[in-house]
Amino acid sequence: MRVLVLEDDPELGPVIADGLRQAGFAVDLAADLAEADLKLDVNGYDCLVADRGLPDGDALTLVAARRRAGWTRPVLMLTALDAVADRVAGFEHGADDYLVKPFAAAELAARVRNLCRRPEPAKLPxxxxxxxxxxxxxxxxxxxxxxxxxxxxxxxxxxxxxxxxxxxxxxxxxxxxxxxxxxxxxxxxxxxxxxxxxxxxxxxxxxxxxxxxxxxxxxxxxxx
Missing domain, CATH: 1.10.10.10 (Winged helix-like DNA-binding domain superfamily/Winged helix DNA-binding domain)
Structure with missing residues (x-):
């Protein structure tokens, strides 16, 4: 399963990616919305893990735009924005799951694995x-x-x-x-x-x- 991690923190991004790789995922990194948008066009990802506060905007704008265009891949928002209103906004803009920083690497991997399997009914137990x-x-x-x-x-x-x-x-x-x-x-x-x-x-x-x-x-x- 291949995952795109959208995270602009130069230290945290590689840590997230390495943790998911250790859990068995293939992982690519993007540092801003423009880079993530390009990679989503070029590669077939099973899941997007995205921070919200990025140099060129809120990742929710990217998710919402892709949802309107018919994009159906699962999205997990991984962010420090922990207010109820923030989580509600995430789901309203097309996110499938929402995990607040700081987080446990094992929980992130489990949530991503679960999301990757949801749209794949052919993936039987x-x-x-x-x-x-x-x-x-x-x-x-x-x-x-x-x-x-x-x-x-x-x-x-x-x-x-x-x-x-x-x-x-x-x-x-x-x-x-x-x-x-x-x-x-x-x-x-x-x-x-x-x-x-x-x-x-x-x-x-x-x-x-x-x-x-x-x-x-x-x-x-x-x-x-």
């Missing part, structure tokens, strides 16, 4: 293909009843592959969904991580390589 099962609620992976320990990035890639099981997922789609803008599109990070996943999950191999395109997750028993 459990995904299964063959004897491989992914429990989104508990963030657990088992194969043949054996529990596997995956890194946050491995879990994210496996989730995308399982949600698109049977179809080819391009490398660029995996990068867009599971990495942030610090990732070099021409690097081999996807191929390296897929090799790690294959080693962890064992045989028979569930991940097919479609040369020059990407990868497909398929049950070996059902392959032609």
């Amino acid at each position: 459990q995904l299964r293909i063959g004897d491989l099962e992914l429990d989104l609620q508990r963030r657990r992976v088992t194969r043949g009843g054996v529990l596997f320990s995956l890194t946050a990035k491995e879990f994210a890639v496996l989730e995308v592959l399982m949600l698109q099981a049977g179809t080819v997922v391009t490398r660029s789609r995996l990068i867009e969904s599971c990495w942030d803008e610090r990732c070099e599109p021409m690097s081999n990070v996807v191929d390296v991580l897929i090799r790690q996943l294959r080693r962890r999950l064992g045989s028979p191999d569930l991940i097919e390589t479609v040369r020059g395109v990407g990868y497909r997750l398929a049950d070996p028993v059902q392959r032609p």
